[in-house]
Amino acid sequence: MESTERPKLKLWPVALGVAVAAIAAFGIGVGVGGTGDTTTPVAASDPAPAVTKTVEVPGPTVTATVDVPGPKVTVTVTAKAPKPKPQPKQEDSGSSTIPGDGTYIVGKDIKPGTYQSEPAPGGIDLCSWQRLSGTSGSLDDFIAGDVSQGQTTVTIDASDKAFETTGCKTWKQIS
Numbered sequence: 001m002e003s004t005e006r007p008k009l010k011l012w013p014v015a016l017g018v019a020v021a022a023i024a025a026f027g028i029g030v031g032v033g034g035t036g037d038t039t040t041p042v043a044a045s046d047p048a049p050a051v052t053k054t055v056e057v058p059g060p061t062v063t064a065t066v067d068v069p070g071p072k073v074t075v076t077v078t079a080k081a082p083k084p085k086p087q088p089k090q091e092d093s094g095s096s097t098i099p100g101d102g103t104y105i106v107g108k109d110i111k112p113g114t115y116q117s118e119p120a121p122g123g124i125d126l127c128s129w130q131r132l133s134g135t136s137g138s139l140d141d142f143i144a145g146d147v148s149q150g151q152t153t154v155t156i157d158a159s160d161k162a163f164e165t166t167g168c169k170t171w172k173q174i175s
Contacts, residue, residue: 153174
């Protein structure tokens with residue numbers, strides 16, 4: 001008699017095919033269902049990058065930060081000191097006027113030369129002056145002097161150390 005047994009099938013290749021198909025279907029589903037966007041959205045309140053502007057102008061350095069909506073802006077102003085104007089050279093140092101009461105150093109406060117003045121109003125109408133060889137206050141420092149009621153003239157030498165005046169208006173150099 002003939003045998004009625006069926007031949008045995010090997011099922012493992014079929015099971016493997018079904019598993020591969022299931023995994024592929026899952027991957028396709030995830031790919032179709034996902035957005036694929038992996039970036040993080042930026043909130044409207046996040047600050048924008050800072051902007052810095054540097055400007056050079058004459059004067060001191062100033063930094064100012066201004067809070068305004070939008071990006072942070074910092075402006076730095078750097079000042080450069082202005083160049084000093086060249087001063088004309090003077091042969092003699094000192095002023096060509098003598099402002100009135102006081103003791104003035106020749107060559108520092110005043111220039112040697114010939115000056116004129118007159119008594120200052122409101123006093124006893126007397127103008128006094130002294131040419132001095134020093135400022136110690138000693139009588140030895142006295143070179144010459146005068147007291148006048150009207151206009152007076154004095155010549156201050158370059159060798160004089162100081163000139164003292166009392167009760168006079170501004171002395172003006174005339175030569």
